[in-house]
Amino acid sequence: xxxxxxxxxxxxxxxxxxxxxxxxxxxxxxxxxxxxxxxxxxxxxxxxxxxxxxxxxxxxxxxxxxxxxxxxxxxxxxxxxxxxxxxxxxxxxxxxxxxxxxxxxxxxxxxxxxxxxxxxxxxxxxxxxxxxxxxxxxxxxxxxxxxxxxxxxxxxxxxxxxxxxxxxxxxxxxxxxxxxxxxxxxxxxxxxxxxxxxxxxxxxxxxxxxxxxxxxxxxxxxxxxxxxxxxxxxxxxxxxxxxxxxxxxxxxxxxxxxxxxxxxxxxxxxxxxxxxxxxxxxxxxxxxxxxxxxxxxxxxxxxxxxxxxxx
Numbered sequence: 001x002x003x004x005x006x007x008x009x010x011x012x013x014x015x016x017x018x019x020x021x022x023x024x025x026x027x028x029x030x031x032x033x034x035x036x037x038x039x040x041x042x043x044x045x046x047x048x049x050x051x052x053x054x055x056x057x058x059x060x061x062x063x064x065x066x067x068x069x070x071x072x073x074x075x076x077x078x079x080x081x082x083x084x085x086x087x088x089x090x091x092x093x094x095x096x097x098x099x100x101x102x103x104x105x106x107x108x109x110x111x112x113x114x115x116x117x118x119x120x121x122x123x124x125x126x127x128x129x130x131x132x133x134x135x136x137x138x139x140x141x142x143x144x145x146x147x148x149x150x151x152x153x154x155x156x157x158x159x160x161x162x163x164x165x166x167x168x169x170x171x172x173x174x175x176x177x178x179x180x181x182x183x184x185x186x187x188x189x190x191x192x193x194x195x196x197x198x199x200x201x202x203x204x205x206x207x208x209x210x211x212x213x214x215x216x217x218x219x220x221x222x223x224x225x226x227x228x229x230x231x232x233x234x235x236x237x238x239x240x241x242x243x244x245x246x247x248x249x250x251x252x253x254x255x256x257x258x259x260x261x262x263x264x265x266x267x268x269x270x271x272x273x274x275x276x277x278x279x280x281x282x283x284x285x286x287x288x289x290x291x292x293x294x295x296x297x298x299x300x301x302x303x304x305x306x307x308x309x310x311x
Contacts, residue, residue: 029274032260032299075119076159076303077110079126079143080136102132102139107146114151121185122147125159125303128204133169134178135161141182155185157227159303162189162205162213173216180220186255187217188227190303191248194240201234201269207247215251222252227294229257229303232280235272241283245290255294256287259301275299 081100103109114122124143129136137160144156163175170178180187191210193201214226228248230241241258248256258280263271277299284297 028262029276029299031277032262032274075117076123076125077113077143079106079110079124079139080129080132081127107139107143110143111146111150114147114154119151119154121155121157122151123157123159123188123303126161128161128165130165130204132165134175135163135165135169137163137170137175137178140179144182144184157186157188158184159188159190160213162209164209172212176213176216177220180217180224183221184224186225186227187214188229188255188303189213189217190229191244192229192231193234194230194236194244195247196240197234197236211247211251214248214253218252225254225294226252227255227257227303228253229259231259231261232275233261233271233273234269238279238283242286245287245292249290249292254292256292256296257301257303258283258287258295258297260299 080102110124124140124147126136126140132139140158140160144158147154147156158179160176160179163172189210191207192198192205195207198205198207210228214228217224218226230236230244232241245256260275260280261269261271263269280297280299280301284295287295287297
């Protein structure tokens, strides 16, 4: 039996944080209402990850596409626990300054889950772990190795944080090099929003720093495709979105995802605009004209949506 999206939205008012704004979210546009897949497919994945006490961003972020991706043998695992050391205004993942210690068995648990689910394309992402000396770069590499030992034919995409924190340890470039050396099928790092809106949307992150992640990854190994994405609906203009695309192409970013931000709860940033499917189609065409080789642009697109498919 199909399940319906259970997402919270909000009216696009000037005083979005008013008491009325908190009490009276507006309904989602019809194009954002869809089935997320068969309950049996979702419950199978949920059972396997719960038994192993691991996490997926599909579940932590309540992704509207998770049923479709599970059916297509794709999933995105969330490494290093469910608690992030940062507090981005759009993100569903839990925040806190004292994340859990790393589970030494997590890489093997994820590898076994990939085998049990028969996944052909695996995306590994993580919370930001500014508390760790290498920001978790070595954990990405260790998990990739574990997955390949059990599932040698599975392709692995990584979606990393910016590897920039206040702890002593390796440099950002060294951390990125650790992941690149493990040879992912694609290196993804999201800029999330346009330059002007970075501060309210991505607390603790910087636009130039994110572009630098993609630039370094490409410099270290030009054969590995790089990828980034934006969530629209925070108040950006089309011109600003195009500027972000151009900035990404300037650092030789190959792939792009564009999707609609949907407010996870009333504690998160309100939606300023719902971009229409036609507007997403137009932005996708612009992206292809700019030279992106793989573009996914649509209201329900997320970073890992159809990640294993060629254009």
